[in-house]
Amino acid sequence: MTTALEFSGVTKVYKRVFSEERVQALTNVSFAVSPGEVCGFLGPNGAGKTTSIGILMGFLFPNSGQVRVLDCPPGDVRAKAQIGFLPENFAFYKFLTGPKLLALHLALSGRRVGDPTGFIAGLLAQVKLAGYESLRVGRYSRGMVQRLGIAQALVGDPQLLVFDEPTSGLDPAGRKDVLELVRSLKQAGKTVFFSSHILPEVEQICDRVVILDRGRLVRAGRMDEILAAGGRVEIIADSLPADFDTVLAAGAEHTPQGIRLLVDAARKREVIETLWAAGCDVIRVNPVKDSLEEVFLHTVGGAS
Amino acid sequence: MRIRVLAWITFLSLLRNKLIVLFFGVFLGIVLLMSSPLLAMKSMSADNQVQAQAMIVNLLSLITAMVSGFGSLLAAWSAADAVASEMKTGTILAILARPVRRWEFLLAKYCGVLMLMAIYVAFMFAVDIILARIAGQRIVTSPWLLLVYPMVRYGIYAALAMWLVTAMHPVFAFVAVMFAGLLANMVSPESLGAAFLPQWLRTGLFYVLPSLNLLSEDRFLAITAATLKQTPWNEHAIALAHGLDYALVALLLAAFSFRRRSLARD
Numbered sequence: 001m002t003t004a005l006e007f008s009g010v011t012k013v014y015k016r017v018f019s020e021e022r023v024q025a026l027t028n029v030s031f032a033v034s035p036g037e038v039c040g041f042l043g044p045n046g047a048g049k050t051t052s053i054g055i056l057m058g059f060l061f062p063n064s065g066q067v068r069v070l071d072c073p074p075g076d077v078r079a080k081a082q083i084g085f086l087p088e089n090f091a092f093y094k095f096l097t098g099p100k101l102l103a104l105h106l107a108l109s110g111r112r113v114g115d116p117t118g119f120i121a122g123l124l125a126q127v128k129l130a131g132y133e134s135l136r137v138g139r140y141s142r143g144m145v146q147r148l149g150i151a152q153a154l155v156g157d158p159q160l161l162v163f164d165e166p167t168s169g170l171d172p173a174g175r176k177d178v179l180e181l182v183r184s185l186k187q188a189g190k191t192v193f194f195s196s197h198i199l200p201e202v203e204q205i206c207d208r209v210v211i212l213d214r215g216r217l218v219r220a221g222r223m224d225e226i227l228a229a230g231g232r233v234e235i236i237a238d239s240l241p242a243d244f245d246t247v248l249a250a251g252a253e254h255t256p257q258g259i260r261l262l263v264d265a266a267r268k269r270e271v272i273e274t275l276w277a278a279g280c281d282v283i284r285v286n287p288v289k290d291s292l293e294e295v296f297l298h299t300v301g302g303a304s
Numbered sequence: 305m306r307i308r309v310l311a312w313i314t315f316l317s318l319l320r321n322k323l324i325v326l327f328f329g330v331f332l333g334i335v336l337l338m339s340s341p342l343l344a345m346k347s348m349s350a351d352n353q354v355q356a357q358a359m360i361v362n363l364l365s366l367i368t369a370m371v372s373g374f375g376s377l378l379a380a381w382s383a384a385d386a387v388a389s390e391m392k393t394g395t396i397l398a399i400l401a402r403p404v405r406r407w408e409f410l411l412a413k414y415c416g417v418l419m420l421m422a423i424y425v426a427f428m429f430a431v432d433i434i435l436a437r438i439a440g441q442r443i444v445t446s447p448w449l450l451l452v453y454p455m456v457r458y459g460i461y462a463a464l465a466m467w468l469v470t471a472m473h474p475v476f477a478f479v480a481v482m483f484a485g486l487l488a489n490m491v492s493p494e495s496l497g498a499a500f501l502p503q504w505l506r507t508g509l510f511y512v513l514p515s516l517n518l519l520s521e522d523r524f525l526a527i528t529a530a531t532l533k534q535t536p537w538n539e540h541a542i543a544l545a546h547g548l549d550y551a552l553v554a555l556l557l558a559a560f561s562f563r564r565r566s567l568a569r570d
Contacts, residue, residue, distance in 0.1 A: 057401055059567035077403040085401035091394035093313060095320050107309045108402035152398065 003068065004160050004191040005056060006032040010065030012051055012215075024215055025051040028065070031210045031220040033193055035159075038186050040202035040223075041195040043212035044300055049195045050088055052212070053164050056193075057085055070160055081110060084158035088165050090149030094138030098129055098148055101137055102155055109156030127151045128177065142169040150178065161185060163194035167201065179205055203227075203292035213300040226295055232288040233268050235261045241278030245271075258283045306404050307412045314386050314416025321389075324382060324420075331374050335431060338367050339438065367435055371428045372454060379421050379458035380481040381474075383465040386413045387562075388474035396567055407559040414466060414555060421458040425451055449540075456547035460514045461485065463554035470561040488513035514550050 012026040026048045033039040043049050054060035055067055058075020072079035092101055102120045106113070113119040124130050127147040132140070137148065146169045153161055166182075167175040175198070182192050182205050196202050202209065209226050211219040219226060236258045240249055248271065253260040263271050265287070272282055290298075318324055341363060387410070390396040400409060429450050461481055468477035490497035491509040498506060 054567070057397075059397060059400065061564060061566065077405060080401060081403040083401065085398070087394060087397040087401075089394060090398065092398070093317060093395060095316065104309060104313060105398070105402065108306050108399065108404060110306070110403055149398075156402075 002034070003032040004035045004037070004070060005193060006066075006068045007052070007056075008066045008068075010052070010055065010062045010067060012048070012055065012060065012062050026055075026062070026212075026215045029212065029215070029217045030065075031217060033191060033208060033210075035191050036186070036189050037207045038182060038192045038205055039194075039208040039210060040206040041193060041210050041212075042197075042199070042202065042296060043195075046214070047212040047300075048215040049212060050164060051215075053162060053195065056162060057083070081156065082159040084153035084156060084161045086149045086153045086161075086163045086166055088168075090145055090152075092137045092145065092148070094136065096137055097134060098124055098137060098140075098151075099133050101148065102152060105152045105155045111156045123151045123154060126154075126181075128174075143171060143174050146170055147174065150181065158190070160191045160193065163192065165196060166194055167196060167198055175201065199293040199296055200291075209292070211296060211299055219295070219299050223292075227289050227292065228287070232262055232290075233265055234284070234286045234288050235263055235268070235271060235275075235282060236284040237261065237275050238281040238283060241275070241280060244274070244278075262288065306402075307408050307415065310399070310404070310409065310412030311415035311419065314413050315419040317389075318382050318386060318416060318420045321382075321385065323385070324378070327374075327378055327381070331371075335367060335371065335435075338363065338370075339435060364435055368432050371431055375421065375424050375428060375454055375458055376461050376485060377482070378424060379417065379461040380465040380478050382417045382420055383414065383462035384469040384474035384477045384481075386417055387466060387469050388477075391567065400567065406562050406565075410466060410470075410555070410559050410562055414462060417462045417466075418455070418459060421455060421462070425454050425458070428454065452544065456544050456551070459551040460547055460554065463551040463558065464514065467554045467558035467561060470558055470565055484513050514547075 008030050010026055010029045011024075014023040014025055015021070029048070029052065041049055041052070051060060055062050056069060056074055058073075058080070067074050069076075070079045070082055093104075096104065099117075099120050102123060103116060106116060106120065121130070121133075124133065127150050129144060129147055129151065132144065137145065140148065146166070150163075150166060153163065167178050170178060179201055182194070185192055186205070186207075203223070206223050208222055209219065210217065236255070238258050240252060240259055248261055248263065251262060261271065268285070272285065275282055390399070390413075396409070400406065429447065432450065464484065465477050465481045468480050472480075487498070487509060489495060491501065491506045491513065493510070498509075501509075
């Protein structure tokens with residue numbers, strides 16, 4: 001298996017029966033995630049993330065293009081046996097208790113465990129729901145439901161985890177727990193593919209990022225490459241010549257170390273030589289590493 | 305295993321469905337209300353005994369037919385709702401993310417509905433027997449006829465509703481199934497209900513629509529002291545096979561229609 005999941009030229013158009021109304025949800029989207037990677041799936045609202053996840057899980061069907069999940073077509077039971085899925089708003093049978101819901105999903109996953117009761121109790125403890133065993137799920141808070149949703153995704157010991165907004169509805173401590181969980185899954189060699197709007201979290205834990213905007217793939221790659229690919233350098237000089245580039249001069253910032261310029265990497269040499277030629281002293285030159293949030297906002301034009 | 309688990313959970317969900325509980329409540333109320341004149345007639349004086357007996361038999365027949373017809377409503381609505389509510393709430397996403405095929409999901413839902421209907425049929429049987437006993441009448445039939453025939457008939461209603469709900473809103477699916485049942489009765493050879501339709505259309509509709517008269521337990525039911533009409537086994541077998549075949553076709557159509565259904569939350 002070379003890829004855990006792969007989209008090749010996927011296009012999805014929503015059409016209504018007896019209506020001319022068409023919504024182009026995805027246009028020629030292609031990307032791949034390797035086994036063992038944690039991949040963040042980003043995009044503003046309406047970018048096509050949930051549609052992509054729906055196609056990946058076999059809930060929706062693309063108009064064109066191909067999707068492979070764990071070397072199988074989407075919806076294939078062989079693949080689904082190895083996938084743990086958390087939908088965007090996890091819905092459940094409200095009359096069941098947490099342990100009974102997990103027992104249902106354990107039975108549906110086909111996984112056999114020696115002591116189901118102990119296994120389920122362990123899972124509930126892992127998502128910090130121990131002590132609520134007798135409470136019906138319909139009475140759970142939003143955060144508790146999300147935790148239970150994560151537990152049900154883990155119940156079949158999946159190789160690939162697909163989480164749609166796993167931290168939504170969780171308090172900061174809950175979000176931290178989810179991040180820790182994703183880290184531990186990564187250490188266990190699992191592939192995690194998750195969508196999120198909380199970019200600092202994605203930046204912390206992801207190896208790879210895929211960014212969609214209005215149904216089109218606008219950025220995909222390894223996290224370190226994406227963050228470094230901002231392609232800017234910081235130059236600190238003691239002064240600027242009088243006839244210096246007006247655009248750069250306007251963006252210059254006075255710091256205790258000197259005058260700070262942010263320059264495209266391609267113009268680094270030109271700017272430094274200009275400064276030297278004018279007799280200015282270049283104190284420091286550093287590559288600038290953007291945050292994921294900056295990359296995201298730059299990529300999608302602040303649409304979110 | 306997966307089908308059994310899902311069928312059981314469907315059954316439990318249906319038992320907790322507020323609309324179905326309301327159906328049951330209203331229905332029970334109507335049966336009790338209708339039992340009241342039954343008791344009144346029973347206590348009529350000896351002078352009117354013959355007339356009273358005739359009225360009692362008519363009333364009993366009416367209650368039995370109503371109980372039976374109500375089961376059709378329940379089967380169609382339960383089947384439509386069992387699938388539609390999963391799609392509306394989104395619980396279907398977590399279920400079908402498991403190694404469950406779509407046809408397995410539908411079959412499990414169908415089995416869950418049949419479990420509910422089995423309880424209803426048992427209840428219906430008990431109501432028929434109790435009311436007849438109260439009225440001092442005898443129900444002359446074999447118990448299995450009162451149990452198996454309605455189950456097959458409700459199986460058809462449930463399968464039809466399940467097929468239609470894969471393509472439309474559950475209310476429309478429910479109404480369409482009821483309309484199909486009504487039309488099937490109207491175009492049957494013994495009915496004069498749709499005499500305005502050309503004969504070729506009546507015949508065509510009769511063969512396409514579920515001919516539920518054939519599957520009515522009334523054919524073998526007599527609420528009098530008369531003797532039961534003797535029917536050979538092969539006639540029962542053919543009638544029931546016809547019904548099961550119809551339900552199977554509707555269920556296969558449901559599975560085919562659901563195979564490519566987008567599961568975005570409604």
